[in-house]
Amino acid sequence: xxxxxxxxxxxxxxxxxxxxxxxxxxxxxxxxxxxxxxxxxxxxxxxxxxxxxxxxxxxxxxxxxxxxxxxxxxxxxxxxxxxxxxxxxxxxxxxxxxxxxxxxxxxxxxxxxxxxxxxxxxxxxxxxxxxxxxxxxxxxxxxxxxxxxxxxxxxxxxxxxxxxxxxxxxxxxxxxxxxxxxxxxxxxxxxxxxxxxxxxxxxxxxxxxxxxxxxxxxxxxxxxxxxxxxxxxxxxxxxxxxxxxxxxxxxxxxxxxxxxxxxxxxxxxxxxxxxxxxxxxxxxxxxxxxxxxxxxxxxxxxxxxxxxxxxxxxxxxxxxxxxxxxxxxxxxxxxxxxxxxxxxxxxxxxxxxxxxxxxxxxxxxxxxxxxxxxxxxxxxxxxxxxxxxxxxxxxxxxxxxxxxxxxxxxxxxxxxxxxxxxx
Amino acid sequence: xxxxxxxxxxxxxxxxxxxxxxxxxxxxxxxxxxxxxxxxxxxxxxxxxxxxxxxxxxxxxxxxxxxxxxxxxxxxxxxxxxxxxxxxxxxxxxxxxxxxxxxxxxxxxxxxxxxxxxxxxxxxxxxxxxxxxxxxxxxxxxxxxxxxxxxxxxxxxxxxxxxxxxxxxxxxxxxxxxxxxxxxxxxxxxxxxxxxxxxxxxxxxxxxxxxxxxxxxxxxxxxxxxxxxxxxxxxxxxxxxxxxxxxxxxxxxxxxxxxxxxxxxxxxxxxxxxxxxxxxxxxxxxxxxxxxxxxxxxxxxxxxxxxxxxxxxxxxxxxxxxxxxxxxxxxxxxxxxxxxxxxxxxxxxxxxxxxxxxxxxxxxxxxxxxxxxxxx
Numbered sequence: 001x002x003x004x005x006x007x008x009x010x011x012x013x014x015x016x017x018x019x020x021x022x023x024x025x026x027x028x029x030x031x032x033x034x035x036x037x038x039x040x041x042x043x044x045x046x047x048x049x050x051x052x053x054x055x056x057x058x059x060x061x062x063x064x065x066x067x068x069x070x071x072x073x074x075x076x077x078x079x080x081x082x083x084x085x086x087x088x089x090x091x092x093x094x095x096x097x098x099x100x101x102x103x104x105x106x107x108x109x110x111x112x113x114x115x116x117x118x119x120x121x122x123x124x125x126x127x128x129x130x131x132x133x134x135x136x137x138x139x140x141x142x143x144x145x146x147x148x149x150x151x152x153x154x155x156x157x158x159x160x161x162x163x164x165x166x167x168x169x170x171x172x173x174x175x176x177x178x179x180x181x182x183x184x185x186x187x188x189x190x191x192x193x194x195x196x197x198x199x200x201x202x203x204x205x206x207x208x209x210x211x212x213x214x215x216x217x218x219x220x221x222x223x224x225x226x227x228x229x230x231x232x233x234x235x236x237x238x239x240x241x242x243x244x245x246x247x248x249x250x251x252x253x254x255x256x257x258x259x260x261x262x263x264x265x266x267x268x269x270x271x272x273x274x275x276x277x278x279x280x281x282x283x284x285x286x287x288x289x290x291x292x293x294x295x296x297x298x299x300x301x302x303x304x305x306x307x308x309x310x311x312x313x314x315x316x317x318x319x320x321x322x323x324x325x326x327x328x329x330x331x332x333x334x335x336x337x338x339x340x341x342x343x344x345x346x347x348x349x350x351x352x353x354x355x356x357x358x359x360x361x362x363x364x365x366x367x368x369x370x371x372x373x374x375x376x377x378x379x380x381x382x383x384x385x386x387x388x389x390x391x392x393x394x395x396x397x398x399x400x401x402x403x404x405x406x407x408x409x410x411x412x413x414x415x416x417x418x419x420x421x422x423x
Numbered sequence: 424x425x426x427x428x429x430x431x432x433x434x435x436x437x438x439x440x441x442x443x444x445x446x447x448x449x450x451x452x453x454x455x456x457x458x459x460x461x462x463x464x465x466x467x468x469x470x471x472x473x474x475x476x477x478x479x480x481x482x483x484x485x486x487x488x489x490x491x492x493x494x495x496x497x498x499x500x501x502x503x504x505x506x507x508x509x510x511x512x513x514x515x516x517x518x519x520x521x522x523x524x525x526x527x528x529x530x531x532x533x534x535x536x537x538x539x540x541x542x543x544x545x546x547x548x549x550x551x552x553x554x555x556x557x558x559x560x561x562x563x564x565x566x567x568x569x570x571x572x573x574x575x576x577x578x579x580x581x582x583x584x585x586x587x588x589x590x591x592x593x594x595x596x597x598x599x600x601x602x603x604x605x606x607x608x609x610x611x612x613x614x615x616x617x618x619x620x621x622x623x624x625x626x627x628x629x630x631x632x633x634x635x636x637x638x639x640x641x642x643x644x645x646x647x648x649x650x651x652x653x654x655x656x657x658x659x660x661x662x663x664x665x666x667x668x669x670x671x672x673x674x675x676x677x678x679x680x681x682x683x684x685x686x687x688x689x690x691x692x693x694x695x696x697x698x699x700x701x702x703x704x705x706x707x708x709x710x711x712x713x714x715x716x717x718x719x720x721x722x723x724x725x726x727x728x729x730x731x732x733x734x735x736x737x738x739x740x741x742x743x744x745x746x747x748x749x750x751x752x753x754x755x756x757x758x759x760x761x762x763x764x765x766x767x768x769x770x771x772x773x774x775x776x777x778x779x780x781x782x783x784x785x786x787x788x789x790x791x792x793x794x795x796x797x798x799x
Contacts, residue, residue, distance in 0.1 A: 084701040357681075372461045375468055375573040376504070383645050383724050405726055406699055410645065413686070414719035416726070417708035 005098040007073065009035040011309045012089070012102035014080050014257060017045020018295050019287025020108035021063045022302030023309070027106070028070035030310035035100060036072050037091055039079045039409075043067060045110050046130055047295055051137040063299070081407035081415070083261055090415065097415045104282045104309040107258050107270070108302060111288035113155075113248035114391050116339075117353045117361065118346035120220030120229075121247070129159040129248035136166055143167030145243040148229045150174035150217045152337045153250035154294070161205040163246070170206070171240050174215035174231050176249070177337055182213055185336040192329050194296065216343060220245055232342075250337045252391040253289040259404040275316055276305035284309050293330030300326055344396050353396075354389040356382020361396075370399035383410050429455045429589075431775075432604045432614030434596050434628065436460075437467040438572055438764040439753050440620035441579040446768035448586035450776060455612055456580070456588060457604060459595040463576030466622050466760060469729020471641065471677050471685055472575070473654055474568040474762050475512055476537055478528060482738055482786030487759060488537060489782050490766030491566065497765070504574040506680045512567035513542065513551065513653045515674070515714065516559045521658040525562040532564065539564050553650055553717045569654055569677055572761050579764075596621075599628050602749040616775060618751045619744075623730035625754040629744060632789075634755055637733040638694040640704050641687050645722040648682035657714060672707040674714040686711050686718065688758075690731075697728050731757045741767050741787040742774055751775065752789050 011027040013020045016038030028034040036043075044050055048060040056064065067074075078091040078098065089100045113128040120126065127135070129149060136142045147168045149160045152175055160170050175182070189196050215233040220226055228241045255265055264271045264279035270289045272278055278285050286305040287298035300323045307316035347353065349362035357378040367373040370380070370393060379393070380386030385408075386401070393399050407416060431447045433440045436458035447454040458464075474494050478484045494507070501507050516522045525541055532539045540563040547554065547561045584590060595607040599619060604612045619625050623636040657674040670691045677685040689707045694700060704726060712719050734740060734755040744750040753767050770787070773780040785791065 082701075369461065371464065375461065375464060376577055381725065383722065385724065406701075407723060407726070410722045410724045412719065413642070413644065413708055413721050413723050414712065416642065416723055417705050417712060417719075 005096060006101070007035060007098065008101040009033050009073070010103050011035075011106060011306070012037070012100055012104075013106045013108060013306070014089070015045065015108035015110055015287070016040065016043040016074070016076070017047060017108060017110045017287060017298065018063065019110070019298040019302035019305070020045070020106065021067050022299045023106040023108055023284070023286055023306030024072045024074075025063065025066045025070045026303050026306035026312075027310040028072045030307065030312045030315075032310040034070075034072045035075065035102075036067075037075045037078050037080060037100065039077065041076050043074065043076075046134070049134055049137055059295075079409045079411070080257060081409045081411040083406075090411075092411050092415045097418060105261075105284065106302075106305045106309050107261070107263075107278075107283065107285045107289060108287045108298075108305070109254040109257055109289055111251035111253045111292060112387065114250055114252045114395075115247070115388055116249050116343055116346060116392055116395065117351050118217055118219055119348050119351050120222070120226075122352050122355060123220050123222050123226045124224065125222075125226035125243060126220050126245045126247060129155055129246040131248075132244060132246040133159045133162055136163060142244075144169065146171050146241065147244045147246055148172055148174070148217075148231070148240055148242045149246045150215070150229070150231065151248040151250070152176045152339065153248065154333070154337075155248060155251070157199075157202045157206065159246055160209060161202050164206065164209070168244075170209045171242050172210045172212055172231070173206070174217065174233070175211065175213050176216040176340055176343060177213060178340075179213040181336050185332055188332050191325065195329060216346075217245065217247060218346065249339060249343070251288060251292050253292065255289050256385075256387075256404050256408045258283075258285060258289060260406060260408050274320065275308035275313055276301055277308060282309075291327075291330050292333055293326060294333065297323070297326040297330055339395060347396070353392060354379040354382065356384050356389075359389075364393065364397065370394075371402055373399070385410070428613040428615075429453045430614065431455070431616040431618060432457065432612050433618040433620055434458075434599055434604055435618075435620035435622060435754075436462045436576070436580060436590065436592065437465050437620065437622055437760070438463055438576040438579070439622070439756060439760055439767055440618070441576040441583070442764040442768035443618055443620055443753055443771060444583035444588045444590070445579040446772045448583040448588045450772055454583065454588045455614065456583070456590045457594050457596055457606070457612065458592050461592050462580045462590070463573040465624075466729045466731060467572045467576050469639065469641065469727060470572050470758070470761050471675070471687060472570045472572040472761050473512070473677060474570060475654075475759070476532065476564060476567065477759060477762075478531055479737060480786075483759070484535065485782045486739070486763050486766050486787065488535065489769075490763045491568075493765035493769065494568065494570075494762075495566070501570075502574070502578055504571065505578055506571040506574070507568060508570070508680055509566065509568040510678060511563055511565040511653045513547070513655050514562040514564070515547070515554065515655055515657050516561055517657065517659070517714075518559055522559045524658050525560060528562050537564065537566065551652060551655060553715050554655070555714055555716055563653070567654065569679070570761070571679075575761070596628060600747045600750050615749065616751060617749050618753055618771070620753040622754055622756070622760070623732040625732060625740075625752065629750065629752070631746065632740065632752065632754070633735055634740075635692055635733045636695065637731040637757065638689070638691040638700075638728055639687065639731060639758070640689045640699065640707055640726065640728050641685055642704070642708065642723050642726045643679075644684045644686070644718075645724055646682035647684060647721060650682075650717070651676060651678040651684055653678070655714070670703060672703065672710045674710050676711060676715065676718075684718070684721070686723075692733075697730075699726050699728060732760075733757045739763065739767060739787055740789045741771050742784060742789055745790045
């Protein structure tokens with residue numbers, strides 16, 4: 001490995017979403033030598049992903065600017081896939097490999113959408129809600145297209161509002177949570193005025209769009225591509241013709257890298273102390289991997305982690321109060337958008353659960369554990385490494401995921417062959 | 424599992440334990456199997472699944488070839504998920520010295536009735552165009568095959584179950600011997616015959632067995648259909664497989680039915696943890712790229728490790744354990760457990776039933792010279 005692909009940092013931040021941006025900016029402002037790596041083409045993560053000619057939100061613009069002026073060495077289009085020795089991470093770009101050495105590390109790997117299998121979910125034009133939004137941002141034409149948005153979580157409203165602004169015709173938004181749960185959620189929001197105004201703004205933008213609670217997709221239909229969706233709407237079945245189904249069942253934290261690093265995980269989330277430090281000294285974690293809590297919590301956790309990693313724990317402590325307020329919102333999210341048991345029965349025997357290896361539901365039902373299912377059906381053994389079917393089977397069959405081995409993301413053979421031992 | 428007594432209780436549900444269960448059951452014995460995990464989850468899950476005739480020694484050749492024929496006979500019954508594919512092995516010679524080994528092997532295999540073809544550099548290049556140019560030649564062994572071991576083990580175990588075998592999974596075993604198996608929760612299962620088929624862990628249950636764990640690494644790529652057609656093994660593999668002390672790597676790649684490529688292999692003693700060892704992984708992949716530079720840009724999706732059960736004379740331990748009349752061993756298969764599982768079961772049960780085995784069983788007896796056990 002040549003020397004320009006080796007870099008050393010006091011604080012290295014993995015992930016360039018809100019948590020990572022905040023961590024990198026604050027650590028650098030404290031005088032540390034800071035690096036930030038992300039696999040996307042620019043900072044912002046999933047939530048602040050920039051459109052081709054789109055406008056950033058005020059907050060996104062503010063943090064982007066702060067990051068730019070903070071002297072952070074950013075590195076985009078790089079996937080961190082391994083830690084060959086303590087304090088060294090390897091990241092692969094499309095045609096290069098770099099070795100990143102760190103004193104302290106902030107893991108801000110964000111979250112991904114949870115997908116649940118139902119008949120037809122593998123048809124073209126059935127997409128993740130956030131996935132469709134990202135594709136539209138990178139140029140997929142959506143003007144005049146009929147879109148059904150379904151699943152659960154606050155993301156559905158944000159995606160629907162965005163798509164509508166881009167000219168899509170939103171046929172309906174199906175939220176699986178009950179009206180009662182949502183009403184409870186709304187009532188509890190008084191503690192979070194920013195969320196209330198966001199929510200009101202979204203509702204205004206979506207004024208004429210039907211928003212159905214107690215509702216979820218039963219099946220997607222079509223030949224070559226999606227033509228219609230059958231939904232269960234408050235106990236009744238309805239068929240809705242559409243061009244796209246944007247479907248996501250809330251979020252799953254990306255904890256594969258912290259698992260590889262040996263950080264303690266409990267209940268699916270990375271365990272951290274007051275200063276956002278994980279069970280491993282010098283490794284901090286911020287944002288969704290510590291609990292799905294949205295952008296405000298990610299920002300404050302990122303600031304605390306960045307300051308703590310830069311040795312400014314006193315300043316970090318001054319943010320504890322702000323974090324406590326936003327944590328309440330995270331717990332609300334968890335409670336409100338918990339998946340209902342009916343969603344376990346959506347798949348038919350032939351419904352594909354593992355898309356990489358084409359494993360239908362019937363072949364999984366006969367097994368008692370994720371381990372057995374993987375061994376005998378190859379479920380989760382494809383290029384996505386179980387990132388999609390893992391959370392799905394965890395919900396469907398209550399299977400626990402197993403250990404993580406390098407590479408945490410697929411990497412070139414030659415990259416794996418040029419690991420470490422260089423210094 | 425109820426508490427009744429069995430003719431045979433097999434500890435270990437890897438492919439060797441599964442084959443033994445199947446063999447006992449087919450011969451009418453009442454058999455039980457116990458494993459702490461699921462069927463085929465240890466070395467069986469970690470191995471390549473190369474069904475190969477190997478001539479490390481006469482005894483090794485006899486056992487691997489006999490077992491290979493048993494696999495061939497079983498082939499019509501194997502379900503599709505076993506992915507049995509007779510792709511053949513090519514032993515790749517990188518220089519004239521290795522080419523001499525090709526000719527020796529050709530002669531040896533031929534004398535014992537196994538067809539092989541000597542390949543010159545051009546034919547080798549035509550058969551496997553992704554090998555680096557400049558190889559000297561190779562030896563094609565067309566009857567060698569590959570399969571997917573966990574499903575093969577599961578097939579054998581299910582066949583045994585259909586014949587009445589009782590299988591208890593997720594049950595960790597505390598002690599075996601004196602015609603019983605005691606589980607960690609205190610439950611005892613009685614059997615006239617107890618078979619230790621726990622692979623690299625055999626010595627933990629039977630004091631004095633000379634078995635060492637020999638760690639291996641494998642890497643699997645994304646799908647590249649047509650890139651590779653045969654299992655390719657460097658002839659230097661023998662040098663590495665023979666080395667009983669040092670860590671070693673060898674070029675050993677296998678085409679899977681999915682179009683994926685399995686890249687091996689490594690051998691390490693004294694490594695007890697199952698984590699990927701970055702240094703050995705690096706060496707293994709560099710070796711693979713020396714032979715096949717085009718592997719470099721391919722996407723590797725997973726790596727894993729496993730433990731082979733290695734004996735001092737590189738032959739398995741099959742037969743009665745001299746210290747305990749009720750105890751039999753079926754372990755120590757090193758890297759050949761998938762290949763030799765069927766023959767192991769056959770000669771073990773032949774011996775127990777007083778039948779004459781098709782091959783001499785003496786070389787594998789745990790009481791053989793050179794494998795004297797150590798009193799604990």
